[in-house]
Amino acid sequence: MKQPPRSHPLWLAFVLHRLSGLTLALFLPAHFWLLSQAITAPARLDGFLTLAEHPLVKVAEFGLVFLLAVHMFGGLRLMALEFLPWSNRQKTLAAGAVGVALFLSGTFFLRAI
Amino acid sequence: MLDLRLYMLQRLSALVMAPLVLGHIAVMIYAIQGGLTTAEILGRTQGSLLWFLFYGLFVVAVSVHAAIGLRVIVHEWLGLGGMVLAALTWGICAPLLVLGLSAAFAVTLP
Amino acid sequence: MLEVIVQRGTTEASRTDRFDVPARDSQTVLDVVTWIQQAVDPTLSYRFSCRVGMCGSCAMMINGVPRWTCRTHVSRVVQNGRLEIAPLRNLPVIKDLVTDMDPFFDKWVAAEARHHPTRGRLEDSDPITANSPDRAEADLGIECINCGICYAACDTVAGNPEYLGPAALQRAWTLLNDSRDANRSGILAAVSGKGGCHNCHSMGSCAQYCPNALNPMRAIAGLKRETVKAALRRKRDA
Numbered sequence: 001m002k003q004p005p006r007s008h009p010l011w012l013a014f015v016l017h018r019l020s021g022l023t024l025a026l027f028l029p030a031h032f033w034l035l036s037q038a039i040t041a042p043a044r045l046d047g048f049l050t051l052a053e054h055p056l057v058k059v060a061e062f063g064l065v066f067l068l069a070v071h072m073f074g075g076l077r078l079m080a081l082e083f084l085p086w087s088n089r090q091k092t093l094a095a096g097a098v099g100v101a102l103f104l105s106g107t108f109f110l111r112a113i
Numbered sequence: 114m115l116d117l118r119l120y121m122l123q124r125l126s127a128l129v130m131a132p133l134v135l136g137h138i139a140v141m142i143y144a145i146q147g148g149l150t151t152a153e154i155l156g157r158t159q160g161s162l163l164w165f166l167f168y169g170l171f172v173v174a175v176s177v178h179a180a181i182g183l184r185v186i187v188h189e190w191l192g193l194g195g196m197v198l199a200a201l202t203w204g205i206c207a208p209l210l211v212l213g214l215s216a217a218f219a220v221t222l223p
Numbered sequence: 224m225l226e227v228i229v230q231r232g233t234t235e236a237s238r239t240d241r242f243d244v245p246a247r248d249s250q251t252v253l254d255v256v257t258w259i260q261q262a263v264d265p266t267l268s269y270r271f272s273c274r275v276g277m278c279g280s281c282a283m284m285i286n287g288v289p290r291w292t293c294r295t296h297v298s299r300v301v302q303n304g305r306l307e308i309a310p311l312r313n314l315p316v317i318k319d320l321v322t323d324m325d326p327f328f329d330k331w332v333a334a335e336a337r338h339h340p341t342r343g344r345l346e347d348s349d350p351i352t353a354n355s356p357d358r359a360e361a362d363l364g365i366e367c368i369n370c371g372i373c374y375a376a377c378d379t380v381a382g383n384p385e386y387l388g389p390a391a392l393q394r395a396w397t398l399l400n401d402s403r404d405a406n407r408s409g410i411l412a413a414v415s416g417k418g419g420c421h422n423c424h425s426m427g428s429c430a431q432y433c434p435n436a437l438n439p440m441r442a443i444a445g446l447k448r449e450t451v452k453a454a455l456r457r458k459r460d461a
Binding site for chain 1: 445447
Protein backbone atom coordinates (compact mmCIF):
# COMPACT_ATOMS: atom_id res chain seq x y z
CA MET A 1 0.00 0.00 0.00
CA LYS A 2 1.08 3.55 -0.64
CA GLN A 3 2.74 4.96 2.49
CA PRO A 4 1.49 8.25 3.90
CA PRO A 5 3.66 11.20 2.94
CA ARG A 6 5.16 11.82 6.35
CA SER A 7 7.61 14.52 5.49
CA HIS A 8 6.40 16.78 8.28
CA PRO A 9 9.18 18.27 10.43
CA LEU A 10 8.83 16.06 13.50
CA TRP A 11 8.76 12.91 11.38
CA LEU A 12 11.96 14.05 9.68
CA ALA A 13 13.44 14.72 13.13
CA PHE A 14 12.54 11.14 14.08
CA VAL A 15 14.21 9.73 10.96
CA LEU A 16 17.31 11.84 11.56
CA HIS A 17 17.48 10.65 15.16
CA ARG A 18 17.11 7.03 14.16
CA LEU A 19 19.57 7.08 11.27
CA SER A 20 22.16 9.07 13.24
CA GLY A 21 21.86 6.63 16.15
CA LEU A 22 22.15 3.65 13.82
CA THR A 23 25.23 5.05 12.07
CA LEU A 24 26.94 5.95 15.35
CA ALA A 25 26.24 2.48 16.78
CA LEU A 26 27.73 0.84 13.69
CA PHE A 27 30.76 3.15 13.84
CA LEU A 28 31.47 2.46 17.53
CA PRO A 29 33.11 -1.00 17.24
CA ALA A 30 35.64 0.30 14.70
CA HIS A 31 36.28 3.38 16.84
CA PHE A 32 36.86 1.31 19.98
CA TRP A 33 38.97 -1.31 18.25
CA LEU A 34 41.23 1.27 16.67
CA LEU A 35 41.84 3.12 19.93
CA SER A 36 42.54 -0.11 21.76
CA GLN A 37 45.56 -0.47 19.47
CA ALA A 38 47.15 2.66 20.96
CA ILE A 39 49.60 0.69 23.10
CA THR A 40 49.80 -2.72 21.46
CA ALA A 41 50.08 -1.46 17.88
CA PRO A 42 50.66 2.30 17.84
CA ALA A 43 51.90 2.10 14.26
CA ARG A 44 48.53 0.82 13.08
CA LEU A 45 46.68 3.59 14.91
CA ASP A 46 49.08 6.16 13.50
CA GLY A 47 48.50 4.69 10.06
CA PHE A 48 44.79 5.35 10.38
CA LEU A 49 45.37 8.79 11.86
CA THR A 50 47.52 9.70 8.84
CA LEU A 51 44.76 8.43 6.61
CA ALA A 52 42.58 11.05 8.31
CA GLU A 53 44.50 13.73 6.41
CA HIS A 54 42.65 12.69 3.27
CA PRO A 55 39.93 15.26 2.46
CA LEU A 56 37.26 12.59 2.03
CA VAL A 57 38.03 11.23 5.50
CA LYS A 58 37.78 14.74 6.89
CA VAL A 59 34.32 15.10 5.36
CA ALA A 60 33.37 11.73 6.84
CA GLU A 61 34.63 12.87 10.25
CA PHE A 62 32.60 16.04 9.91
CA GLY A 63 29.59 13.84 9.16
CA LEU A 64 30.19 11.74 12.26
CA VAL A 65 30.56 14.78 14.51
CA PHE A 66 27.35 16.19 13.04
CA LEU A 67 25.51 12.91 13.62
CA LEU A 68 26.79 12.73 17.21
CA ALA A 69 25.78 16.32 17.94
CA VAL A 70 22.39 16.08 16.25
CA HIS A 71 21.64 12.80 18.03
CA MET A 72 22.47 14.38 21.37
CA PHE A 73 20.57 17.66 20.89
CA GLY A 74 17.66 15.86 19.22
CA GLY A 75 17.64 13.44 22.14
CA LEU A 76 17.65 16.29 24.64
CA ARG A 77 14.63 17.74 22.84
CA LEU A 78 12.83 14.41 23.16
CA MET A 79 13.61 14.17 26.86
CA ALA A 80 12.46 17.75 27.39
CA LEU A 81 9.27 16.88 25.51
CA GLU A 82 8.72 13.91 27.81
CA PHE A 83 9.77 15.30 31.18
CA LEU A 84 9.24 19.06 31.08
CA PRO A 85 5.87 20.85 30.81
CA TRP A 86 4.53 20.63 27.26
CA SER A 87 5.79 23.14 24.73
CA ASN A 88 4.15 23.73 21.36
CA ARG A 89 7.47 24.76 19.85
CA GLN A 90 8.68 21.25 18.99
CA LYS A 91 9.34 22.02 15.32
CA THR A 92 11.40 25.08 16.25
CA LEU A 93 13.32 23.09 18.85
CA ALA A 94 13.99 20.27 16.38
CA ALA A 95 15.28 22.78 13.83
CA GLY A 96 17.38 24.37 16.58
CA ALA A 97 18.95 20.99 17.37
CA VAL A 98 20.00 20.64 13.73
CA GLY A 99 21.32 24.20 13.75
CA VAL A 100 23.46 23.78 16.86
CA ALA A 101 24.75 20.43 15.56
CA LEU A 102 25.71 22.04 12.25
CA PHE A 103 27.47 24.85 14.09
CA LEU A 104 29.51 22.47 16.27
CA SER A 105 30.40 20.07 13.47
CA GLY A 106 31.16 23.02 11.19
CA THR A 107 33.54 24.40 13.81
CA PHE A 108 35.18 21.00 13.98
CA PHE A 109 35.48 20.85 10.20
CA LEU A 110 37.04 24.29 9.93
CA ARG A 111 39.59 23.37 12.58
CA ALA A 112 40.31 20.06 10.84
CA ILE A 113 41.09 21.43 7.38
CA MET B 114 9.15 -4.47 23.27
CA LEU B 115 10.30 -1.38 25.14
CA ASP B 116 8.86 -1.67 28.62
CA LEU B 117 9.22 0.88 31.39
CA ARG B 118 12.51 -0.61 32.62
CA LEU B 119 14.28 -0.48 29.25
CA TYR B 120 12.82 2.96 28.58
CA MET B 121 14.22 4.30 31.86
CA LEU B 122 17.61 2.72 31.16
CA GLN B 123 17.61 4.35 27.74
CA ARG B 124 16.78 7.81 29.12
CA LEU B 125 19.16 7.44 32.07
CA SER B 126 22.09 6.45 29.83
CA ALA B 127 21.20 9.38 27.55
CA LEU B 128 21.22 11.83 30.46
CA VAL B 129 24.57 10.52 31.65
CA MET B 130 26.01 10.90 28.16
CA ALA B 131 24.78 14.41 27.41
CA PRO B 132 27.63 16.21 29.24
CA LEU B 133 30.11 13.52 28.15
CA VAL B 134 29.22 14.03 24.49
CA LEU B 135 29.64 17.76 24.87
CA GLY B 136 33.05 17.18 26.45
CA HIS B 137 33.97 14.71 23.71
CA ILE B 138 33.01 17.18 20.98
CA ALA B 139 34.97 19.94 22.73
CA VAL B 140 38.05 17.71 22.92
CA MET B 141 37.68 16.77 19.25
CA ILE B 142 37.42 20.40 18.18
CA TYR B 143 40.43 21.24 20.33
CA ALA B 144 42.57 18.27 19.32
CA ILE B 145 41.87 17.98 15.61
CA GLN B 146 43.81 21.07 14.61
CA GLY B 147 47.07 20.06 12.96
CA GLY B 148 46.07 16.41 12.78
CA LEU B 149 46.16 13.65 15.36
CA THR B 150 48.92 11.24 16.38
CA THR B 151 48.94 8.32 18.77
CA ALA B 152 51.59 10.07 20.87
CA GLU B 153 49.42 13.18 21.11
CA ILE B 154 46.38 11.18 22.25
CA LEU B 155 48.39 9.19 24.78
CA GLY B 156 50.11 12.33 26.03
CA ARG B 157 46.75 13.74 26.94
CA THR B 158 45.17 10.68 28.48
CA GLN B 159 47.84 8.26 29.68
CA GLY B 160 47.94 7.74 33.42
CA SER B 161 44.94 9.97 34.01
CA LEU B 162 42.29 8.58 36.34
CA LEU B 163 39.97 11.43 35.37
CA TRP B 164 40.07 10.54 31.67
CA PHE B 165 39.61 6.89 32.53
CA LEU B 166 36.49 7.70 34.56
CA PHE B 167 35.25 10.00 31.75
CA TYR B 168 35.68 7.44 28.99
CA GLY B 169 34.83 4.45 31.18
CA LEU B 170 31.48 5.95 32.15
CA PHE B 171 30.93 6.99 28.52
CA VAL B 172 31.57 3.43 27.32
CA VAL B 173 29.20 1.89 29.86
CA ALA B 174 26.43 4.36 29.03
CA VAL B 175 26.85 4.09 25.27
CA SER B 176 26.90 0.27 25.35
CA VAL B 177 23.55 0.24 27.14
CA HIS B 178 22.13 3.03 25.00
CA ALA B 179 23.23 1.57 21.66
CA ALA B 180 22.04 -1.93 22.57
CA ILE B 181 18.55 -0.72 23.47
CA GLY B 182 18.40 1.59 20.46
CA LEU B 183 19.44 -1.14 18.01
CA ARG B 184 16.99 -3.51 19.71
CA VAL B 185 14.14 -1.13 18.86
CA ILE B 186 15.30 -0.67 15.27
CA VAL B 187 15.75 -4.41 14.71
CA HIS B 188 12.28 -5.08 16.11
CA GLU B 189 10.54 -2.38 14.09
CA TRP B 190 12.40 -2.79 10.81
CA LEU B 191 13.29 -6.50 10.75
CA GLY B 192 10.42 -7.85 12.84
CA LEU B 193 12.58 -9.90 15.21
CA GLY B 194 11.18 -10.53 18.69
CA GLY B 195 11.19 -12.76 21.76
CA MET B 196 14.35 -14.61 22.79
CA VAL B 197 16.19 -13.68 19.58
CA LEU B 198 15.71 -10.01 20.37
CA ALA B 199 16.81 -10.43 23.98
CA ALA B 200 19.91 -12.36 22.88
CA LEU B 201 20.66 -9.70 20.28
CA THR B 202 20.38 -6.90 22.85
CA TRP B 203 22.92 -8.59 25.10
CA GLY B 204 24.96 -9.62 22.08
CA ILE B 205 25.34 -5.94 21.18
CA CYS B 206 25.81 -4.60 24.71
CA ALA B 207 28.51 -7.04 25.89
CA PRO B 208 30.98 -6.77 22.96
CA LEU B 209 30.60 -2.98 22.91
CA LEU B 210 31.38 -2.93 26.61
CA VAL B 211 34.46 -5.15 26.18
CA LEU B 212 35.78 -3.29 23.12
CA GLY B 213 35.05 0.10 24.65
CA LEU B 214 36.62 -0.62 28.00
CA SER B 215 39.72 -2.08 26.35
CA ALA B 216 39.99 1.15 24.35
CA ALA B 217 39.54 3.26 27.48
CA PHE B 218 42.19 1.17 29.26
CA ALA B 219 44.54 1.36 26.29
CA VAL B 220 44.63 5.14 26.19
CA THR B 221 44.58 5.81 29.95
CA LEU B 222 46.69 3.05 31.57
CA PRO B 223 49.96 4.49 32.90
CA MET C 224 -14.22 13.06 -14.77
CA LEU C 225 -12.18 11.77 -11.85
CA GLU C 226 -9.92 8.77 -12.19
CA VAL C 227 -10.50 6.82 -8.99
CA ILE C 228 -8.30 3.86 -8.00
CA VAL C 229 -9.92 1.77 -5.28
CA GLN C 230 -8.23 -0.99 -3.34
CA ARG C 231 -10.42 -4.11 -3.35
CA GLY C 232 -10.37 -7.51 -1.66
CA THR C 233 -8.80 -8.47 1.65
CA THR C 234 -5.36 -8.14 3.24
CA GLU C 235 -4.38 -11.54 1.84
CA ALA C 236 -5.71 -10.97 -1.68
CA SER C 237 -5.91 -7.33 -2.65
CA ARG C 238 -6.15 -5.72 -6.07
CA THR C 239 -7.06 -2.29 -7.37
CA ASP C 240 -10.01 -1.32 -9.55
CA ARG C 241 -10.22 1.81 -11.64
CA PHE C 242 -13.44 3.81 -11.88
CA ASP C 243 -14.26 6.96 -13.83
CA VAL C 244 -16.45 9.09 -11.61
CA PRO C 245 -18.17 12.32 -12.70
CA ALA C 246 -16.70 15.33 -10.91
CA ARG C 247 -19.19 17.53 -9.08
CA ASP C 248 -19.01 20.75 -7.11
CA SER C 249 -18.57 20.36 -3.33
CA GLN C 250 -18.05 16.63 -3.78
CA THR C 251 -16.62 14.68 -0.85
CA VAL C 252 -14.57 11.50 -1.13
CA LEU C 253 -17.45 9.69 0.56
CA ASP C 254 -19.72 10.95 -2.27
CA VAL C 255 -17.29 9.41 -4.75
CA VAL C 256 -17.26 6.02 -3.01
CA THR C 257 -21.05 6.08 -2.69
CA TRP C 258 -21.44 6.95 -6.39
CA ILE C 259 -19.25 3.99 -7.37
CA GLN C 260 -21.29 1.60 -5.27
CA GLN C 261 -24.65 2.93 -6.44
CA ALA C 262 -23.86 3.49 -10.13
CA VAL C 263 -21.14 1.00 -11.12
CA ASP C 264 -20.32 -1.74 -8.64
CA PRO C 265 -22.81 -2.63 -5.90
CA THR C 266 -20.32 -5.14 -4.46
CA LEU C 267 -18.01 -2.37 -3.26
CA SER C 268 -17.88 -2.47 0.56
CA TYR C 269 -17.21 0.58 2.70
CA ARG C 270 -18.25 1.89 6.08
CA PHE C 271 -19.89 5.17 7.01
CA SER C 272 -22.62 6.47 9.24
CA CYS C 273 -23.11 10.12 10.16
CA ARG C 274 -21.57 11.90 7.12
CA VAL C 275 -20.77 14.96 9.24
CA GLY C 276 -17.54 14.07 11.06
CA MET C 277 -19.05 12.90 14.32
CA CYS C 278 -19.11 9.10 14.23
CA GLY C 279 -15.57 8.31 13.10
CA SER C 280 -16.46 5.34 10.92
CA CYS C 281 -15.60 6.49 7.39
CA ALA C 282 -11.82 7.00 7.69
CA MET C 283 -9.79 5.72 4.74
CA MET C 284 -6.44 6.35 3.09
CA ILE C 285 -6.90 9.05 0.42
CA ASN C 286 -3.84 9.36 -1.82
CA GLY C 287 -1.90 7.76 1.00
CA VAL C 288 -3.16 10.07 3.75
CA PRO C 289 -5.58 8.89 6.44
CA ARG C 290 -8.70 11.09 6.39
CA TRP C 291 -12.39 11.18 7.17
CA THR C 292 -13.90 10.69 3.73
CA CYS C 293 -17.10 12.53 4.72
CA ARG C 294 -15.27 15.74 5.57
CA THR C 295 -12.70 15.63 2.78
CA HIS C 296 -13.58 17.57 -0.34
CA VAL C 297 -12.28 15.98 -3.52
CA SER C 298 -11.03 19.37 -4.68
CA ARG C 299 -8.65 19.52 -1.71
CA VAL C 300 -6.97 16.16 -2.26
CA VAL C 301 -7.27 15.30 -5.95
CA GLN C 302 -3.92 15.04 -7.76
CA ASN C 303 -4.03 15.51 -11.56
CA GLY C 304 -7.64 14.34 -11.63
CA ARG C 305 -6.73 11.18 -9.75
CA LEU C 306 -7.79 9.77 -6.37
CA GLU C 307 -6.38 6.66 -4.72
CA ILE C 308 -8.67 5.25 -2.06
CA ALA C 309 -7.56 2.43 0.23
CA PRO C 310 -8.63 1.02 3.59
CA LEU C 311 -7.04 2.43 6.77
CA ARG C 312 -3.40 1.46 7.19
CA ASN C 313 -2.16 -0.78 10.05
CA LEU C 314 -5.41 -2.75 10.29
CA PRO C 315 -6.53 -6.04 8.70
CA VAL C 316 -8.93 -5.58 5.80
CA ILE C 317 -12.26 -7.43 5.94
CA LYS C 318 -13.23 -6.46 2.41
CA ASP C 319 -12.45 -3.56 0.09
CA LEU C 320 -12.48 -0.37 2.17
CA VAL C 321 -13.74 -1.98 5.37
CA THR C 322 -11.06 -2.64 7.99
CA ASP C 323 -11.37 -4.92 10.96
CA MET C 324 -11.25 -2.49 13.90
CA ASP C 325 -10.95 -5.28 16.50
CA PRO C 326 -7.18 -4.88 17.10
CA PHE C 327 -7.70 -1.14 17.52
CA PHE C 328 -10.42 -1.54 20.16
CA ASP C 329 -8.75 -4.53 21.83
CA LYS C 330 -5.78 -2.27 22.49
CA TRP C 331 -8.16 0.39 23.78
CA VAL C 332 -9.25 -2.11 26.43
CA ALA C 333 -5.69 -3.36 27.04
CA ALA C 334 -4.62 0.22 27.84
CA GLU C 335 -7.35 0.37 30.54
CA ALA C 336 -8.74 3.21 28.47
CA ARG C 337 -12.19 2.74 29.98
CA HIS C 338 -13.87 4.51 32.83
CA HIS C 339 -13.34 3.06 36.31
CA PRO C 340 -16.06 4.77 38.34
CA THR C 341 -15.47 6.29 41.76
CA ARG C 342 -19.18 6.03 42.63
CA GLY C 343 -22.02 3.61 42.01
CA ARG C 344 -25.01 4.34 39.78
CA LEU C 345 -27.28 5.01 42.78
CA GLU C 346 -24.99 7.65 44.26
CA ASP C 347 -24.86 11.30 43.27
CA SER C 348 -22.46 12.03 40.46
CA ASP C 349 -19.01 13.23 41.36
CA PRO C 350 -18.72 16.90 40.31
CA ILE C 351 -15.64 17.96 38.38
CA THR C 352 -13.73 21.20 38.78
CA ALA C 353 -13.74 22.60 35.29
CA ASN C 354 -10.72 24.85 35.72
CA SER C 355 -8.34 22.54 37.58
CA PRO C 356 -5.07 21.82 35.71
CA ASP C 357 -5.78 18.07 35.58
CA ARG C 358 -9.21 18.69 34.09
CA ALA C 359 -7.75 21.09 31.53
CA GLU C 360 -5.22 18.43 30.51
CA ALA C 361 -7.96 15.78 30.24
CA ASP C 362 -10.15 18.15 28.21
CA LEU C 363 -7.44 18.40 25.55
CA GLY C 364 -8.01 14.79 24.57
CA ILE C 365 -11.65 13.99 25.19
CA GLU C 366 -12.90 14.97 21.74
CA CYS C 367 -11.42 11.77 20.28
CA ILE C 368 -14.07 9.82 18.36
CA ASN C 369 -11.96 6.67 17.81
CA CYS C 370 -11.84 7.03 14.03
CA GLY C 371 -8.44 5.30 13.85
CA ILE C 372 -6.71 7.96 11.76
CA CYS C 373 -3.82 8.43 14.22
CA TYR C 374 -3.46 4.64 14.42
CA ALA C 375 -3.18 4.48 10.64
CA ALA C 376 -0.73 7.40 10.51
CA CYS C 377 1.65 5.99 13.13
CA ASP C 378 4.84 4.32 11.90
CA THR C 379 5.50 2.87 15.34
CA VAL C 380 2.23 0.94 15.09
CA ALA C 381 3.29 -0.20 11.62
CA GLY C 382 6.63 -1.51 12.87
CA ASN C 383 5.56 -2.83 16.26
CA PRO C 384 2.24 -4.73 16.19
CA GLU C 385 2.06 -4.89 19.99
CA TYR C 386 2.16 -1.11 20.39
CA LEU C 387 -1.12 0.14 21.83
CA GLY C 388 -1.17 3.17 19.55
CA PRO C 389 -1.95 6.87 19.95
CA ALA C 390 -5.73 6.72 20.36
CA ALA C 391 -5.87 4.18 23.18
CA LEU C 392 -2.98 5.84 25.01
CA GLN C 393 -4.52 9.28 24.69
CA ARG C 394 -7.76 8.00 26.19
CA ALA C 395 -5.80 6.39 29.02
CA TRP C 396 -4.19 9.80 29.61
CA THR C 397 -7.55 11.62 29.77
CA LEU C 398 -8.79 9.08 32.32
CA LEU C 399 -5.59 9.36 34.35
CA ASN C 400 -6.31 13.08 34.64
CA ASP C 401 -10.01 12.57 35.39
CA SER C 402 -10.86 13.01 39.08
CA ARG C 403 -13.77 10.60 38.55
CA ASP C 404 -11.55 7.69 37.55
CA ALA C 405 -10.70 5.31 40.38
CA ASN C 406 -7.94 3.19 38.88
CA ARG C 407 -4.90 5.38 38.42
CA SER C 408 -2.40 2.63 39.27
CA GLY C 409 -4.21 0.20 36.98
CA ILE C 410 -3.94 2.59 34.06
CA LEU C 411 -0.26 3.27 34.73
CA ALA C 412 0.44 -0.47 34.85
CA ALA C 413 -1.55 -1.10 31.66
CA VAL C 414 0.40 1.50 29.64
CA SER C 415 3.79 0.29 30.95
CA GLY C 416 3.88 -3.15 29.35
CA LYS C 417 5.71 -4.39 26.28
CA GLY C 418 3.41 -2.53 23.89
CA GLY C 419 2.99 0.48 26.14
CA CYS C 420 3.52 4.22 25.86
CA HIS C 421 7.30 3.88 26.11
CA ASN C 422 7.46 2.60 22.54
CA CYS C 423 6.35 5.98 21.16
CA HIS C 424 9.09 7.85 19.23
CA SER C 425 7.31 11.22 19.29
CA MET C 426 7.30 11.43 15.51
CA GLY C 427 3.97 13.23 15.77
CA SER C 428 2.14 11.80 12.77
CA CYS C 429 -0.83 11.25 15.11
CA ALA C 430 -1.04 14.96 15.85
CA GLN C 431 -0.26 15.85 12.25
CA TYR C 432 -3.24 13.95 10.82
CA CYS C 433 -5.84 14.06 13.62
CA PRO C 434 -8.96 15.63 12.04
CA ASN C 435 -9.99 16.96 15.46
CA ALA C 436 -6.59 18.65 15.91
CA LEU C 437 -5.85 16.62 19.04
CA ASN C 438 -2.30 15.82 20.11
CA PRO C 439 -1.87 12.20 21.22
CA MET C 440 1.92 12.69 21.20
CA ARG C 441 1.53 15.16 24.06
CA ALA C 442 -0.74 12.76 25.95
CA ILE C 443 1.74 9.89 25.51
CA ALA C 444 4.59 12.11 26.74
CA GLY C 445 2.46 12.74 29.83
CA LEU C 446 2.01 9.01 30.36
CA LYS C 447 5.76 8.44 30.07
CA ARG C 448 6.35 11.14 32.67
CA GLU C 449 3.74 9.81 35.11
CA THR C 450 4.86 6.17 34.76
CA VAL C 451 8.47 7.16 35.48
CA LYS C 452 7.40 9.28 38.45
CA ALA C 453 5.35 6.39 39.85
CA ALA C 454 8.25 3.97 39.35
CA LEU C 455 10.69 6.29 41.14
CA ARG C 456 8.20 6.74 43.97
CA ARG C 457 7.83 2.96 44.28
CA LYS C 458 11.59 2.64 44.44
CA ARG C 459 11.83 5.31 47.13
CA ASP C 460 9.07 3.78 49.25
CA ALA C 461 10.32 0.22 48.86
